[in-house]
Amino acid sequence: DAKTTQPPSMDCAEGRAANLPCNHSTISGNEYVYWYRQIHSQGPQYIIHGLKNNETNEMASLIITEDRKSSTLILPHATLRDTAVYYCIGNSGTYKYIFGTGTRLKVLA
Amino acid sequence: SAVISQKPSRDICQRGTSLTIQCQVDSQVTMMFWYRQQPGQSLTLIATANQGSEATYESGFVIDKFPISRPNLTFSTLTVSNMSPEDSSIYLCSGKIGWDRGHTEAFFGQGTRLTVV
Numbered sequence: 001d002a003k004t005t006q007p008p009s010m011d012c013a014e015g016r017a018a019n020l021p022c023n024h025s026t027i028s029g030n031e032y033v034y035w036y037r038q039i040h041s042q043g044p045q046y047i048i049h050g051l052k053n054n055e056t057n058e059m060a061s062l063i064i065t066e067d068r069k070s071s072t073l074i075l076p077h078a079t080l081r082d083t084a085v086y087y088c089i090g091n092s093g094t095y096k097y098i099f100g101t102g103t104r105l106k107v108l109a
Numbered sequence: 110s111a112v113i114s115q116k117p118s119r120d121i122c123q124r125g126t127s128l129t130i131q132c133q134v135d136s137q138v139t140m141m142f143w144y145r146q147q148p149g150q151s152l153t154l155i156a157t158a159n160q161g162s163e164a165t166y167e168s169g170f171v172i173d174k175f176p177i178s179r180p181n182l183t184f185s186t187l188t189v190s191n192m193s194p195e196d197s198s199i200y201l202c203s204g205k206i207g208w209d210r211g212h213t214e215a216f217f218g219q220g221t222r223l224t225v226v
């Protein structure tokens with residue numbers, strides 16, 4: 001499964017879009033990109049996943065570059081409750097989720 | 110989706126003792142996993158809990174230290190044996206529907222916060 005690289009931390013103003021990047025330059029053709037977040041003192045929460053097309057659900061949008069070497073998770077209108085550590089994971093269908101260090105997003109009032 | 114419940118949610122234990130953590134899923138999941146999250150760190154996979162057979166451990170984790178059971182599709186236990194302060198961590202249970210249903214997400218419990226004194 002691909003190694004992913006994320007910035008260690010980001011700030012975002014409340015109400016603005018939060019754009020969280022992830023680099024996965026070694027991703028293979030059958031690997032999906034998954035995003036999870038972990039709010040303090042809770043278990044990780046699934047957000048979204050995709051293969052090569054952009055995806056959107058009620059929580060977020062996932063934009064994957066055409067070469068699939070990177071992706072961006074977009075929280076369209078960040079709230080204080082979105083403050084969390086966000087993890088980007090590449091997974092080919094094996095059961096192993098390899099969690100990197102993630103991005104600590106702080107939404108500012 | 111699935112809801113995963115863990116017991117206990119937290120505990121403080123004496124060194125040298127053992128603690129068994131229970132994980133209950135509200136629906137049948139093909140795969141169950143146990144993770145450890147040390148203070149301020151990311152999650153590390155300990156093992157895959159296999160129904161009716163021995164768990165599959167990741168490098169650095171052994172059955173004598175972390176025995177795991179999974180008697181059915183919805184229940185698993187992790188025991189942290191002969192504890193030392195270095196075992197102080199959050200232990201998380203996770204469940205995943207199998208790949209025969211396509212790429213699906215994993216679900217996580219709220220974790221068990223263990224402090225060894």
